[in-house]
Amino acid sequence: MSVAVPYTDIHEIIPNVRGKIEFDAPLSKLTWFRTGGNADVLFTPEDENDLSEFLKSIPSAIPVMPLGVGSNMLIRDGGIEGIVIRFGKNFSSVILEGSFIKAFAGAPDISVARKALDAGLTGFEFLRGVPGTIGGAIKMNAGAYGSEIRDIFYSARAVDRDGNIHQINKDNIEFSYRHTNVPNDYIFMEATFEGKFGDPDLIRKRMKEIGDQREESQPLRTRTGGSTFKNPSGHSAWKLIEGAGCRGLKIGGARVSKKHCNFLINEGDATAKDIEDLGDEVRRRVMNNSGVKLDWEIKRIGRRR
Numbered sequence: 001m002s003v004a005v006p007y008t009d010i011h012e013i014i015p016n017v018r019g020k021i022e023f024d025a026p027l028s029k030l031t032w033f034r035t036g037g038n039a040d041v042l043f044t045p046e047d048e049n050d051l052s053e054f055l056k057s058i059p060s061a062i063p064v065m066p067l068g069v070g071s072n073m074l075i076r077d078g079g080i081e082g083i084v085i086r087f088g089k090n091f092s093s094v095i096l097e098g099s100f101i102k103a104f105a106g107a108p109d110i111s112v113a114r115k116a117l118d119a120g121l122t123g124f125e126f127l128r129g130v131p132g133t134i135g136g137a138i139k140m141n142a143g144a145y146g147s148e149i150r151d152i153f154y155s156a157r158a159v160d161r162d163g164n165i166h167q168i169n170k171d172n173i174e175f176s177y178r179h180t181n182v183p184n185d186y187i188f189m190e191a192t193f194e195g196k197f198g199d200p201d202l203i204r205k206r207m208k209e210i211g212d213q214r215e216e217s218q219p220l221r222t223r224t225g226g227s228t229f230k231n232p233s234g235h236s237a238w239k240l241i242e243g244a245g246c247r248g249l250k251i252g253g254a255r256v257s258k259k260h261c262n263f264l265i266n267e268g269d270a271t272a273k274d275i276e277d278l279g280d281e282v283r284r285r286v287m288n289n290s291g292v293k294l295d296w297e298i299k300r301i302g303r304r305r
């Protein structure tokens, strides 16, 4: 639902920052689906302090949303109201500290997996297969092949909507399936993960297996948002979708992947509406066929046009 924002021109309320501000910024090129509208404002902070001061100064009614690489997100065609925060190269470091790895919010998950491999640390192999950033991985409790963020999480730093910084330790955060219980307005800025020393050859072998399995089973080189629906308890979403005859189903420029039918694909000219309509049609058909409700895993965000 759209929030009433008490300003007439967003230019007027944006403070001086050290990072980068862009108005009416296209987001489609920043997401895996390569579709969707513009952000009223896109802010790439210079550092933690820049972000905190920025959040303190903008009116609290203005919506703020962090964006990773949009690998789990469908941005609607009308774009995003308010401010989108993106973490650039200043937030991409991955640092080894003994058996711990500290990673900033914008670091690609695969960089963390590679750092762990170089250090002979095990527990991080699954991140080889998740194509997002560390910020998005914590928010979504990303997981694959029986492991998830919960298993390696040690601590994190987050900033809230008012610019206050919070330290989160593993004892005061709860993870569940593709979810964490931190307040919705928390934006993760960095995190520390704990691994165990293991055999580098086995770690390398496991990462290769994960890469190969992904390649074989998922449409990786397409414009997609990953798994579209959560697995309902006791079911596989893809089996329900297959059973309802939806493999290859198409609406406009969007299609249910033939390779993995829990993936939706932008075949080139899909609008976000095509993709969302296709997902809703799949949900309808699965409900009619099996009586099971599919819940979206992909975050659908923004204004409808």
Ligand SMILES: Cc1cc2nc3c(=O)[nH]c(=O)nc-3n(C[C@H](O)[C@H](O)[C@H](O)COP(=O)(O)OP(=O)(O)OC[C@H]3O[C@@H](n4cnc5c(N)ncnc54)[C@H](O)[C@@H]3O)c2cc1C
Pocket: 032, 065, 066, 067, 068, 069, 070, 071, 072, 073, 105, 129, 130, 131, 132, 133, 134, 135, 136, 137, 138, 139, 140, 141, 142, 143, 144, 186, 187, 188, 189, 218, 219, 220, 224, 225, 226, 227, 299
């Ligand atoms: C081909 C493919 C394969 C995939 N395989 C898997 C898989 O095996 N396992 C899995 O779990 N996921 C998988 N995904 C989904 C996706 O990669 C994960 O959910 C990933 O963690 C999202 O990271 P992101 O940085 O792209 O986040 P985005 O998609 O940009 O954002 C996702 C959510 O996180 C929030 N967010 C982003 N950054 C921050 C931050 N710094 N602080 C707070 N909130 C933030 C956003 O606001 C949004 O709500 C796959 C996706 C694709 C395209």
